[in-house]
Amino acid sequence: MKRVTIGDVAAHAGVSTATVSRVLNGGLVAEPTAAKVRAAAERLGYSPNALTKSIFAGRSSTIGVVIRDLSSPFYLDLIRGIDEVAAANGSPVMLANTYRSADREAAQVRAMDQQRVRGLVITADETADDHARRMAENGTPCVLVARTAPGLHSVSLDDVAAGRLMAAHLADCGRSQVGVVSGGTRPTQVKRLEGLRQGLAEHGLPQPEEVLVGNEDEVDGAVGSLLRRNDAVVCTTGRLTVAVHLALTARGLKMPDDIGFLTMDDFAWAGTLGISVIAQPSYEMGRAAAELVVSEPAAPARIVFQPTLIARGSCEC
Amino acid sequence: MKRVTIGDVAAHAGVSTATVSRVLNGGLVAEPTAAKVRAAAERLGYSPNALTKSIFAGRSSTIGVVIRDLSSPFYLDLIRGIDEVAAANGSPVMLANTYRSADREAAQVRAMDQQRVRGLVITADETADDHARRMAENGTPCVLVARTAPGLHSVSLDDVAAGRLMAAHLADCGRSQVGVVSGGTRPTQVKRLEGLRQGLAEHGLPQPEEVLVGNEDEVDGAVGSLLRRNDAVVCTTGRLTVAVHLALTARGLKMPDDIGFLTMDDFAWAGTLGISVIAQPSYEMGRAAAELVVSEPAAPARIVFQPTLIARGSCEC
């Protein structure tokens, strides 16, 4: 029941703890001694305590990741990118899901700090920024995803470009009046709308009709109102894609003939359903975020990625 | 840059580190002293080192979760259940995604052990069992999900019942010849098939035509062969739902008229697409797994959950 410590291994091998530590971490040890130590460690099932290692090093080797919504495919690919880079650097990854609750986000960032993570990738609202900044000042690199803040690294999408890309595709498809379901007032949403407005104007199309939706329950009503005057519905957040799509199909509308549909973020069913999307390079964004953590650049870096259109026909006239 | 320690706080407050520790963890301290300490901690931005705390306690308060496939909705709900119970117990959750690689699974379990997690929830193959068992012997409760192993707790679905439920629904729907896409040779898959065979026999239906599929690329061919002689296709793993559904729709087949379709695990798009599924109570399973970690029962517990049918019409004749 009592945990095997380095002391136990040392006693069984007839050496000091220093020698055991040297064997395990590659110091100067004579081969016969090293063999004895390895045998003792094996026999006792010794598993070195990473916590103690970290406390001496001043920080752990773990990379923390605070995710606001694990169910989003965007974040899943982001995590895959982070995992990949972390694994290549021998760092475990500690994921925390916050379910979009500001309280949990702040609490998780604080917890990660207390765990003395090597660095932190944060997808969260402003609530946690102060603490993150303090961490950054203490030498823990913090990377914001999909948002920027003074003094912190960030990896984000060119959201204005995403909006313009939407507008360009809608124009290409011959749509004339666009209704938008937007997911809130966060900067990403605001900028995508802004880009959409700009793009529509440049293509000589009228400004979009916009509805702002808080949660999935409000989507059906919102879409209903948009259908009165528009021949295309776009959605500026991947989170609401299911709900918007359902609101359209439940009314018996077929895409693209009855209505054009375009949304954000690629996902598994998009191919099957023939839904056109504006995709983010989420895997690469994850890699970039992890690289920032690992390389610890002195000055706050802001990396911006470009969106791409994946046309599948849900918008073509 | 240098981290603020309890010693710094003590010095600024003019007390000993013991007093600071007592203030922060609720010991016997006079109020004026406590106020001074809190003020100093606040002023210095002190963040207690959770690693050091844990090393003294012998283990950390973190609950580890090794997930083989984060992209599966089953695991997402499972995690939500774990998170909920962990949060109620003040335990952070450390998630690790293994991308179905046996090497990564073993490595992650080892890493969790070295982090001295309070307990571990594992969704992985047998590779990691030995290490998990060693952890269990050392007093770290380990809970297997969707699999059982001697000496370890487990939380799983009654997979035979799931198969029988499938058979019963297929019979109810008037299907006469069933083709099955199975996801491999893991126990869950084997038992679901077994239940399906039993159920079909009981309902006087012929035995199913079975194809075993390794990955998504093989699905299309497999489905093609099944379509020759069957009027329903069932899939015993949620992981392949997208691919099987695509294989059917790509052939222009309409459900339920041209072909019956029934699969495992509920997911966001199932409602929109009208796909009938056998659902697992994944959230409750996550809660149960976390409860086992928290309560540390002496004897290995095996908790089995019952599946439910969610009929949406993709199977009705």
Place this chain on the structure above:
DNA sequence: TAGTTGCATGTAACTAGTTACATCAGCCGG
């Protein structure tokens, strides 16, 4: 007034490792 009690606080040992420095044996050269 001396003794008892009890609260508030400090001292120091403890957790499980790492590592700078000391030590010691064996070997070589002068």
Place this chain on the structure above:
DNA sequence: CCGGCTGATGTAACTAGTTACATGCAACTA
């Protein structure tokens, strides 16, 4: 034959906390 060098190992200090025990002081009792 002895000093110096080198390679292997041990000793002990260090990391940042927690906590058992000791101590000191004040108030209350006899």
